Amino acid sequence: MAGAANFLRRAADGQVIADNTDGKGLVTDITGGAGWSLKDARILIVGAGGAVKGVIPALLEAGPAEILIVNRTPERAASLASDWASRDARVRGGGLDAANSGPWNLVINGTSTGLAGEMPALPETMSLTDAFGYDMAYGAGPTPFMRWAEGRGAAAVRDGLGMLVEQAAESFYLWLGHYPDTQPPH
Numbered sequence: 001m002a003g004a005a006n007f008l009r010r011a012a013d014g015q016v017i018a019d020n021t022d023g024k025g026l027v028t029d030i031t032g033g034a035g036w037s038l039k040d041a042r043i044l045i046v047g048a049g050g051a052v053k054g055v056i057p058a059l060l061e062a063g064p065a066e067i068l069i070v071n072r073t074p075e076r077a078a079s080l081a082s083d084w085a086s087r088d089a090r091v092r093g094g095g096l097d098a099a100n101s102g103p104w105n106l107v108i109n110g111t112s113t114g115l116a117g118e119m120p121a122l123p124e125t126m127s128l129t130d131a132f133g134y135d136m137a138y139g140a141g142p143t144p145f146m147r148w149a150e151g152r153g154a155a156a157v158r159d160g161l162g163m164l165v166e167q168a169a170e171s172f173y174l175w176l177g178h179y180p181d182t183q184p185p186h
Contacts, residue, residue, distance in 0.1 A: 004054040007171050019174060022051065023058025025167025026108075026136070026160075031062065033162040036106065036132050038062035044099055045069045046120045047110030048076040051136055055110070056080075060088055068101070069093040072121060100126055107149065109135040114143040122148075129153035136160040 005018035030036050041064045045052055048071035059067060067090055071077035074095035081093030099107075100123045107128055111120050114137045133149025138159040142150075146157040165182050173179045 004050045006054065006167070007174060009174060020054045020057075021167040021170035021174070022163070023055040024170040025163040025165070026055045026134075027058045027062050028166040028170075029158070029160075029162035030106070030132070030134060033166070034132065034134075034156060034158050036156070038064050038106065040065045041105035042103065043067045044102065044104045044107045045110055046096070046099070046108065046122065047071060048073070048080045048093070049110065049112075052108075052110035053080060053083075055108075055136075056084055056091065060084070060090065064090060064106075067091045068098060070096050070099050072096055074098075096121055097123055099123055102127065102131075104128065104131050106132045106134060107154075109133075109137070109143075109145040112137065114139070114145050117144060119144045119148050127152055130155050133157040134160070136163060138164065 005020050007019040007021050009017050011017055027038065031038060038059065043059060043064050043066065045067060048069055052069065069077045069081050077093035081091050084091040109120065113120050114135055128149050131154050133146060133154040135143045135145040137143055138161040143159055146159060149157045169180050169182045
């Protein structure tokens, strides 16, 4: 259970059911849209808010070796990680300096810093060589995180527009019982 919801529906018995389609949208965009495997991957997630909380279950389902959640407030990352660590030892949390414990296969920016044209304060010495840099935010052009990831040697970068499309497709499925065709937005 994600512990965060972005979708409500009423069951036949009248009960309201909450769900979260963000994780499914993220994983579908990464694995289907971008063609990256998450099986046995080392995943770094920057940010510890509701957006990140909502995608952890789907990422774990995809079979990574490890998920490290880092945040400018280490206690928030540790708290979010502890919600999962009791059930799954692959999840841990820490401060932004822990991001230097790579190499990482996938680095996800789950913060809102890019909306203000800024970057999370990740270590200057951090390398993303051969990694995939994914920003859950999206806009008219590359986000500051995407430019930063490219400058650190990322093999590929992508923004969250495909995640938006795929989570909407999942919502469509939950409402109507079938998936719409989705085209990669990139």
